[in-house]
Amino acid sequence: xxxxxxxxxxxxxxxxxxxxxxxxxxxxxxxxxxxxxxxxxxxxxxxxxxxxxxxxxxxxxxxxxxxxxxxxxxxxxxxxxxxxxxxxxxxxxxxxxxxxxxxxxxxxxxxxxxxxxxxxxxxxxxxxxxxxxxxxxxxxxxxxxxxxxxxxxxxxxxxxxxxxxxxxxxxxxxxxxxxxxxxxxxxxxxxxxxxxxxxxxxxxxxxxxxxxxxxxxxxxxxxxxxxxxxxxxxxxxxxxxxxxxxxxxxxxxxxxxxxxxxxxxxxxxxxxxxxxxxxxxxxxxxxxxxxxxxxxxxxxxxxxxxxxxxxxxxxxxxxxxxxxxxxxxxxxxxxxxxxxxxxxxxxxxxxxxxxxxx
Amino acid sequence: xxxxxxxxxxxxxxxxxxxxxxxxxxxxxxxxxxxxxxxxxxxxxxxxxxxxxxxxxxxxxxxxxxxxxxxxxxxxxxxxxxxxxxxxxxxxxxxxxxxxxxxxxxxxxxxxxxxxxxxxxxxxxxxxxxxxxxxxxxxxxxxxxxxxxxxxxxxxxxxxxxxxxxxxxxxxxxxxxxxxxxxxxxxxxxxxxxxxxxxxxxxxxxxxxxxxxxxxxxxxxxxxxxxxxxxxxxxxxxxxxxxxxxxxxxxxxxxxxxxxxxxxxxxxxxxxxxxxxxxxxxxxxxxxxxxxxxxxxxxxxxxxxxxxxxxxxxxxxxxxxxxxxxxxxxxxxxxxxxxxxxxxxxxxxxxxxxxx
Numbered sequence: 001x002x003x004x005x006x007x008x009x010x011x012x013x014x015x016x017x018x019x020x021x022x023x024x025x026x027x028x029x030x031x032x033x034x035x036x037x038x039x040x041x042x043x044x045x046x047x048x049x050x051x052x053x054x055x056x057x058x059x060x061x062x063x064x065x066x067x068x069x070x071x072x073x074x075x076x077x078x079x080x081x082x083x084x085x086x087x088x089x090x091x092x093x094x095x096x097x098x099x100x101x102x103x104x105x106x107x108x109x110x111x112x113x114x115x116x117x118x119x120x121x122x123x124x125x126x127x128x129x130x131x132x133x134x135x136x137x138x139x140x141x142x143x144x145x146x147x148x149x150x151x152x153x154x155x156x157x158x159x160x161x162x163x164x165x166x167x168x169x170x171x172x173x174x175x176x177x178x179x180x181x182x183x184x185x186x187x188x189x190x191x192x193x194x195x196x197x198x199x200x201x202x203x204x205x206x207x208x209x210x211x212x213x214x215x216x217x218x219x220x221x222x223x224x225x226x227x228x229x230x231x232x233x234x235x236x237x238x239x240x241x242x243x244x245x246x247x248x249x250x251x252x253x254x255x256x257x258x259x260x261x262x263x264x265x266x267x268x269x270x271x272x273x274x275x276x277x278x279x280x281x282x283x284x285x286x287x288x289x290x291x292x293x294x295x296x297x298x299x300x301x302x303x304x305x306x307x308x309x310x311x312x313x314x315x316x317x318x319x320x321x322x323x324x325x326x327x328x329x330x331x332x333x334x335x336x337x338x339x340x341x342x343x344x345x346x347x348x349x350x351x352x353x354x355x356x357x358x
Numbered sequence: 359x360x361x362x363x364x365x366x367x368x369x370x371x372x373x374x375x376x377x378x379x380x381x382x383x384x385x386x387x388x389x390x391x392x393x394x395x396x397x398x399x400x401x402x403x404x405x406x407x408x409x410x411x412x413x414x415x416x417x418x419x420x421x422x423x424x425x426x427x428x429x430x431x432x433x434x435x436x437x438x439x440x441x442x443x444x445x446x447x448x449x450x451x452x453x454x455x456x457x458x459x460x461x462x463x464x465x466x467x468x469x470x471x472x473x474x475x476x477x478x479x480x481x482x483x484x485x486x487x488x489x490x491x492x493x494x495x496x497x498x499x500x501x502x503x504x505x506x507x508x509x510x511x512x513x514x515x516x517x518x519x520x521x522x523x524x525x526x527x528x529x530x531x532x533x534x535x536x537x538x539x540x541x542x543x544x545x546x547x548x549x550x551x552x553x554x555x556x557x558x559x560x561x562x563x564x565x566x567x568x569x570x571x572x573x574x575x576x577x578x579x580x581x582x583x584x585x586x587x588x589x590x591x592x593x594x595x596x597x598x599x600x601x602x603x604x605x606x607x608x609x610x611x612x613x614x615x616x617x618x619x620x621x622x623x624x625x626x627x628x629x630x631x632x633x634x635x636x637x638x639x640x641x642x643x644x645x646x647x648x649x650x651x652x653x654x655x656x657x658x659x660x661x662x663x664x665x666x667x668x669x670x671x672x673x674x675x676x677x678x679x680x681x682x683x684x685x686x687x688x689x690x691x692x693x694x695x696x697x698x699x700x701x702x703x704x705x706x707x708x709x710x711x712x713x714x
Contacts, residue, residue: 112528114528114532119532119535161703161707169528170706170707172528172531172532173468173528173702173706176473176531176532177700177702177703177706178699178703180473180640180698180699180702181696181699181700183695184694184695184696187692188688188689188692190560191560191689195557198557198560202546202556202560205546206546206550281543282539329547329550332543333546336539336540336542336543337540337543337547339539340536340537340540340541340543341540343533343536344513344517344533344536347517347529347532347533347536348517
């Protein structure tokens with residue numbers, strides 16, 4: 001496995017000839033143009049999906065009526081649209097975006113595409129703690145805090161145990177071990193709960209955006225906004241992490257400190273999303289690789305955020321309308337069943353730049 | 359174990375000594391493990407929620423039919439403790455050996471039937487059998503478990519044989535996690551519509567030895583024996599495979615039949631273990647690495663010792679689970695996860711130098 005730096009152009013010689021500089025500028029411009037284009041297309045796809053989500057259902061509502069309801073018309077239609085479909089759509093959007101960003105962020109700072117919150121046990125820790133809380137009868141903010149605590153404990157464990165070699169495969173394998181540990185706790189919580197408790201926990205564990213109070217949407221949305229702002233402010237430090245640590249240090253960045261903060265942010269995002277919607281499988285893992293493929297280069301946090309939202313909304317639509325039978329499988333089942341083969345395909349075929357040596 | 363270079367003029371011991379544990383020590387280690395297993399069996403029979411004196415347990419054991427008017431102690435020992443001891447013994451043995459075969463054939467130190475999703479395949483098929491076809495007979499369930507783990511094993515084998523995944527433990531482990539998660543999604547899909555099956559499943563899936571039928575053990579024993587024999591028969595081929603594909607071919611082993619036979623052994627062992635005790639993770643991993651530390655890398659010795667170690671592990675975990683939370687009990691699978699995950703982490707950390 002070669003450890004080529006991501007597609008950042010190789011450092012130019014000290015006095016680049018004008019020609020080289022021109023080429024660099026052109027390359028940057030090309031990358032930026034492609035990023036804008038991809039973002040635009042994704043936003044259009046999201047708009048299309050949103051419109052579908054608002055119009056299609058057991059009662060079909062025309063696009064014009066949807067717009068009417070959104071702009072304040074009264075009646076049953078507007079109850080269906082505003083009361084039922086819009087919250088579900090909004091929750092899908094923010095949860096998907098949060099998971100996508102959490103995954104891409106972790107993958108970027110650990111420099112390993114396998115290191116996503118759902119693989120290395122962050123969502124596992126959050127789920128185990130949340131189910132323990134649910135089994136103990138907690139609701140709302142208490143479940144949120146439990147999930148956050150669980151994710152942070154798991155993140156700390158993985159980070160401390162993998163020691164100085166935070167990048168590379170050790171982080172991933174230790175993370176998988178932590179995930180299995182969390183799974184053991186989860187099993188314990190499930191067997192201790194009453195049958196009804198176990199059943200509701202079991203539903204929750206699948207990951208669903210079906211019940212969506214506006215408070216949940218706001219909580220996830222607010223967290224997402226804050227984290228995104230912090231990342232935007234720190235984007236130079238983050239892109240320095242794409243180089244190896246020594247180079248980053250030479251450029252004046254503090255790779256270890258940046259990484260700790262980034263892992264923290266990723267845990268918070270993942271935990272908030274999981275507390276509200278349950279551990280929706282694979283969204284955090286696949287968003288980064290999909291975004292990188294679309295972009296063709298570079299760490300693509302913003303693109304991954306959009307991809308995450310698209311994946312969750314699309315999977316929820318599939319679950320609601322395209323699966324035959326009366327049982328409407330929650331979104332987590334769809335992403336789990338479709339995500340696993342995709343992930344395996346990714347692993348076997350591989351991305352061009354797959355792994356940095358440990 | 360590297361001796362510092364010294365200046366004495368005595369002949370140096372042969373180099374092989376430092377490479378693997380000396381024969382005497384290996385034999386001693388194996389014997390100790392066997393004793394440990396016997397102790398684990400004894401403890402598993404003697405300890406439980408109800409306190410029964412060792413004498414009463416012994417009396418119950420020596421009284422095969424349970425007598426004409428059996429007392430409580432006899433009933434507890436015969437109906438509860440003997441079945442779960444037998445089942446723990448068999449499941450642990452099978453998983454320990456399966457771990458060795460799996461690590462040998464993939465040449466990957468993190469291979470474990472639970473970690474790589476083979477047990478999840480068996481679990482999915484069993485749930486499918488219970489819920490959709492309504493099968494309850496042990497043999498039918500075992501057949502489903504066999505099919506499920508076969509499918510998962512073929513899938514994982516294909517992934518592991520791709521150059522990238524096979525060479526990197528991390529990629530293989532993540533592929534295993536993906537297989538597990540995907541199969542769990544499908545299992546959940548089946549269970550969501552079937553509360554009764556869910557109730558049974560949540561206890562079965564953590565890996566527990568309670569409430570299992572000893573009839574299951576007798577039905578599945580032939581399959582288990584077949585798996586054990588296949589694995590032992592493969593030991594020389596696995597030794598050769600450890601040296602690399604080319605060397606193995608040069609030594610006269612054909613790769614495809616060897617891999618196929620190894621797959622068959624893994625499937626037989628894992629499916630019976632999962633049908634007996636539910637999907638247990640980490641037993642294969644711990645058994646294989648523990649055994650390697652004691653007797654070195656030769657598979658003919660490695661396999662039985664790993665089996666003994668796996669059985670000991672499951673029995674001790676089960677017994678521990680019975681006493682830590684007095685009125686209720688902790689399932690063996692949970693105890694093993696709590697012990698196994700830290701050990702996996704320790705293993706990874708100790709292999710720092712080996713480039714992991």
